[in-house]
Each structure stands twice: as structure tokens, then as C-alpha cells.
Amino acid sequence: MLEDPRTRYPQPPQPNQEQPMPGDTDEMRPYPDHGEHSYKGSGKLEGCAAIITGADSGIGRAVAIAYAREGADVLIAYYNEDDDAEETRKWVEKAGRRCVLMRGDIKEEAHCQSIIETAIDEFGRLDVLVNNAAHQAVFEKLEDITAEEWNVTLATNLSAMFFLCKAAVPHMKPGSSIINTSSINATDPSPGLLAYAMTKGAIANFSAGLSGLLADEGIRVNSVAPGPIWTPLIPSTMPDEKVKNFGKSTPIGRAGQPAELAPAYVYLASDDASYVTGAVIPVTGGRTML
Numbered sequence: 001m002l003e004d005p006r007t008r009y010p011q012p013p014q015p016n017q018e019q020p021m022p023g024d025t026d027e028m029r030p031y032p033d034h035g036e037h038s039y040k041g042s043g044k045l046e047g048c049a050a051i052i053t054g055a056d057s058g059i060g061r062a063v064a065i066a067y068a069r070e071g072a073d074v075l076i077a078y079y080n081e082d083d084d085a086e087e088t089r090k091w092v093e094k095a096g097r098r099c100v101l102m103r104g105d106i107k108e109e110a111h112c113q114s115i116i117e118t119a120i121d122e123f124g125r126l127d128v129l130v131n132n133a134a135h136q137a138v139f140e141k142l143e144d145i146t147a148e149e150w151n152v153t154l155a156t157n158l159s160a161m162f163f164l165c166k167a168a169v170p171h172m173k174p175g176s177s178i179i180n181t182s183s184i185n186a187t188d189p190s191p192g193l194l195a196y197a198m199t200k201g202a203i204a205n206f207s208a209g210l211s212g213l214l215a216d217e218g219i220r221v222n223s224v225a226p227g228p229i230w231t232p233l234i235p236s237t238m239p240d241e242k243v244k245n246f247g248k249s250t251p252i253g254r255a256g257q258p259a260e261l262a263p264a265y266v267y268l269a270s271d272d273a274s275y276v277t278g279a280v281i282p283v284t285g286g287r288t289m290l
Contacts, residue, residue, distance in 0.1 A: 005252050006252055006253050006254065009033065009254060009255075009256075009257050009260075010030045010254065011248075011253060011254040012244065012245050012246065012247060012248040012253075012254060012255070013244045013245060013248075014029065014030070014230075014243055014244055014245075014246060014255075015029045015244075016240055016243075016244065017029055017235045017240075017243060018235060018236075018240060018243075019232065019235045019236040020236060021137070021236045021237060022079065022081065022232060022233065022236055023057070023231075023232025023233055023234075023235060023236030023237075024081070024083075024084070024232060024236075025057045025058075025061075025084050025087070025232055026083070026084075027235075028230070028232060028235060030230075032058070032230050032231060032257055032258050033257040033258065033259040034058075034061045034062040034065055034091075034257075034258045034259055034262075035062050035065050035066055035258070035259035035262055036065060036091055038259060039062075039065055039066050039069055039259065039262060040069065041066070041068075041069030041070040041071065041095070042070065043070060043071050044070045044071070044266055044269075044270040044271075044272065045067055045070035045071050045072040045127075045128070045266070045269060045270060046070070046071030046072075047071060047072075048067075048071065048072040048073070048125075048127040048128060048269075049072060049073045049074075049075075049119060049123035049124075049125050049126055049127055049128075050067050050072045050073070050074050050075070050126075050127060050128035050129070050130065050269070051074075051075045051077060051115060051116070051119050051126065051128070051129050051130065051164075051168070052064050052067070052074060052075070052076060052077070052130040052132055053077040053078075053106060053115075053130065053131055053132050053133035053160070053164070054077070054078065054079075054132040054133030054134065055074070055076040055077070055078065055085075055088055055130075055132065056076060056078035056079075056081045056084040056085035056087075056088055057081060057084040057088070057231065057232050058229070058231030058232060058233065058258050059132055059181065059226060059229060059231060059258045059261050059262075060076070060078075060088075060130070060132045060133070061084070061087075061088045061091075061258060062257075062258035062259050062261055062262040063130055063132065063261070063262050063265045063266075064076060064088050064091070064092055064099075065088070065091045065092065065095070065262070066262035066263070066265065066266050067097075067128070067265075067266065067269070068091070068092040068093075068095035068096075068097040068099070069095045070266055070270070071097070072097060072127070072128065073097050073098040073099070073100075073122075073123050074092050074097060074098070074099050074100075075099075075100040075101075075102060075115065075118065075119045075122065075123070076088055076089065076092075076099060076100070076101050076102065077102045077104070077106060077115050077133065078101070078102070078103060078133075079103070079104070079105065079106075079133070080103060082103065084232075085101050085103070086101070089101055098122070098123070100118065100119070100122050100123075102114070102115055102118060106133055106156065106160035106163070106164070107152070107155040107156055107159065107160060109159075109163045112160055112163035112164045112167055113163070113167045115164065115167075116164065116167040116168050116171065117167075120171055125171075125173075126168055126171045126172055126176070127172070127173075127175070127176050127177070127269075128176065128177050128178075128179065128269045129164060129165065129168045129172075129176075129177075129178045129179070130178075130179045130180075130181070130265060130269075131160070131161040131164055131165070131178070131179070131180045131181065131203075132180075132181040133156065133160065134156060134157050134181065134196070134199075134233075135152055135153050135156035135157060135196070136153070136193055136195075136196035136233055136237055137149060137153075137193075137195075137196070137237050138192040138193060138237055138238055138239065138242075139192060139194065139195075140192060142194070145194065145195060149195065150195050153195040153196055153199060154195070154199060157196070157199035157200070157202075157203065158199050158202055158203070158206070161180060161203065161206065162206075165178060165210065169214065169217075169219065172217075172219050173218070174217065174218025174219065175218060175219075175271070175274075176218075176219045176220075177219070177220045177221070177222070177268060177269045177273075178207075178210070178214075178219065178220070178221045178222075179221075179222055179223065179224065179265055179268050179269060180203050180204075180206065180207045180221070180222075180223040180224075181203070181223065181224055181226065182200050182201075182203045182204040182207070182223040182224065182225040182280060183196075183197070183200035183203075183225055183226055183227075184225055184226065184227045184228075184282065184284045184287050184289060185197035185200045185201070186200045186201040186203070186204045186225060186280075186289070187201070187289045187290055188287065188288075188289065189201070200225075203223060204223050204225070204280050207221050207222060207223040207278070207280070208221075208278045208280075211277040211278035212278065215277060220268075220273065220274075220276065220277040221277055221278065222268045222273070222276060222277060222278065222279045222280070222281070223279075223280050223281070224261065224264045224265060224268070224280070224281050224283060225280050225281065225282045225283065225284065225289060226256065226261055226283050226284070227247075227250060227256055227282070227283065227284030227285045227287050228246055228247040228249075228250060228255050228256060228285065229255060229256045229257070229258060229260075229261065230246070230247070230255040230256065230257055230258070231258060234246055234255075247285065250284070250285030250286050250287055251285065251286030251287070252285040252286050253285075254285070255285075256283065256284075256285055260283060261283050264281045264283055267281075268281065
């Protein structure tokens, strides 16, 4: 039975809630859906090994759960949210797959190289790299954005993606896939997310360019562009009023849930998308990307 997308999940207003960055899933109201009780796999990634950055929570957790239920072992790279990461591991292992946790700072090239090396050591292969971790912060004035904040955003969202791709590609065989998380902000930037939005546009551009470089090797590169998705970044980086009405401005009328993103990442990683590279898949609640 098909469901009405407008009422499938909670609608605004969300309760007042404020968290320190980077946010805690357990403190969110309503609690996000990562597909824990709904995603059903069908073997699309059987025998594969995947790395997912930022998979301790949010979109990354939903992708990790989906990949495990599709048959993949998963390495979860995360910053310092240990409790969230352990929760994701629980769901991956419950699906009968191996899960490796790697805590650390992806702004450092050496750590990015270590992530790739650990995946190869643990799994013996690397089939899918999902660059999903991101940093964002809201600023109402240009002069409020410090050089440090600007550099942290670029290092987390762009440099880490470059470091990980560069280290991963020599280990990837034809049929492998790189999937980068862009955003609706790539083409419809929110003024208060100036630095973040700029990096998301660059991610889409990087993905398209890299897809051309790697096509001769049989490695596909694509990106997913989420709209407003209910993740810990929202109550930990946005003012109360924006959190309260988050997602209301979309044609669907609500925020998306992480579980609603996971099928796009599964599709792009699987052989179903064998003729898809250099593409952006929007999952935006009806907001258009031009």
C-alpha cells in the first residue's frame, strides 16, 4: 500500500530543542527514522565492502543500515560521536554484516589514508566510498564568518573528499562506485549557510569532473543532493525558529527523514545504476534544482 508523502512522517512544527554541535540523535524530537524497522534489503550489494563517512548518525546511519541489509560490510568513519557510532554498528551487525568503527578527524590527510588502509586490511576490498560527513554553521552576516570557520568547512567538506578519493581509487576495481553527498544548496543556496552551500556546489562539480577521469577505469562517481533532512545538524546548528519550521517550505510540507535518502545511495552503488555516472540525484521534498 502506497503512502501519502505529505503525512508519511511528522510535519512541522517541531518542538523547541537546542543542542551543542555536532548534535546527539537521542536528544532529537521527533526521533529520526533511519530505516531501522522499515528498510528491507534484496542482496543488491552482496559481498561488497563500503566506507561511509559521517555514518554515526543522520543520512550516513541510514545508508549504513541499508548497505548492511543489502549484503555489504561497512566501515563507519566518524568524528567523536561514540554513542551514535555504536548505535549504528549495532544495526549493521544485527543485519549479519561486519562493521568497523574509525574515530578521527577527516580534515587530516593521514587519517583519510588510514581509513582506506583499514578498510582494505579488514575487508580485503573496497567497492563503495560514500563521502557524506559535513560541517555546517549558520551566520547572518558575512563579517561573522571567521577565517577558521571558513577553513574548517572547506577542509571537512571538500579536502577530506579529495583525500579519501585519491587514497581509495587505487584499490577500487571496475564496477566500484564513489558517491558524494551534495545538497539542494548546490543550486539554491541558503544565505545563512554561505560557506556550507558553496562547498555543496563544489561537491557536485567535483563529482561530475571525477566521473570523467575514472570512466575508463570502470569506476562510477555520482552525488546525492538532499533537501531539508531531519538530522542532528539541524537542532545543533540552526536557531530555534528555523528548527521549529524546518522543512515546512518544501512542496511536500515537511522535513525529509534519513531513511528516505538511503535508497538513492543503494541505487547508485548497485549494478542497477551501471549506466549512471556524473549524475546528481535530488531528494529534496519537491524543491527543484536548476
